[in-house]
Amino acid sequence: MRDFEPSDISRYPTFEDFFTRALKTASRPICNVDDPSHAVVVADSRVVVFNSIGEAKALWIKGKNFSLNDLVMSNEVGDKFRHAAIASFRLSPQDYHRYHSPVQGTIQSFQSLPGDYYQVDPVALQSNVDILTRNRRDFVVMETKEFGEVLFVAIGATDVGSVQIHKKYQRAGETVKKGDELGVFRFGGSSIIVAFQRGSIKFDDDLLGLSEQKIQTSVEVGMSLGWST
Secondary structure: OOOEEOOOHHHOOOHHHHHOOEEOOOOOOOOOOOOOOEEEOOOOEEEEEEOOHHHHHHHOOOOOOOOHHHHHOOHHHHHHHOOOEEEEEEEOOOOOOEEEOOOOEEEEEEEEEOOEOOOOOHHHHOOOOOHHHHEOEEEEEEEEOOOEEEEEEEEEOOOOOOEEEOHHHHOOOOEEOOOOEEEEEOOOOEEEEEEEOOOOEEEOHHHHHHHHOOOOEEEOOOOEEEEEO
16 A cells, blocks of 8 residues: 555555545656656556457457447547557456556547456456447547557446546647646446557557467556557
8 A cells, every 4th residue: 555645554544535545655666757758557457459450350359340430339430549559458357447658648538448357367358249339438538749649548347436537638629748647547346448649659569479379467657658650
């Protein structure tokens, strides 16, 4: 609990307050915080990364009809990320459940989409059911100088009470800094997908190598994710 504020568990009046606990300042240092060409991890989680949607579908997301167009329910948005590189973060109930921006940029658009709360563990993701496109989710598109447009999708899962991107970041034109807290999940497991336009990012080699072996890497907010190309 030393990473959180308050650090005394008795100061949380409800379990929900504990579940959505906030980090202490500087408890998750942001890698190369002043370098906007360096993208960072968005959540305490397990992550896999892929250089294309095709690789992600072949190795990790097996839903037969999965596409980013369906995930965001928009051809206009989805078509911009048709050949995107993907980072998929899975949070468990014991994790810190606030999530942060991977990049520096400007909010271009926000949308909240209704849905269910199916499980998003690896077994579920590798079934033929399109879990991610059926679950409750919020997304923002961010415009950046270094990566072009970046899509950030927060997805609810089993027992999640809500998915909430902060109102500040629901407004087009709002500036966001790398590492800024974008929103929070209420109780339960959850998932995040971040999509980078084709050719805009080089993911860290260690993350790519493990992902190719279908191995998730345990990560924390602010760790290195990759670099703009």
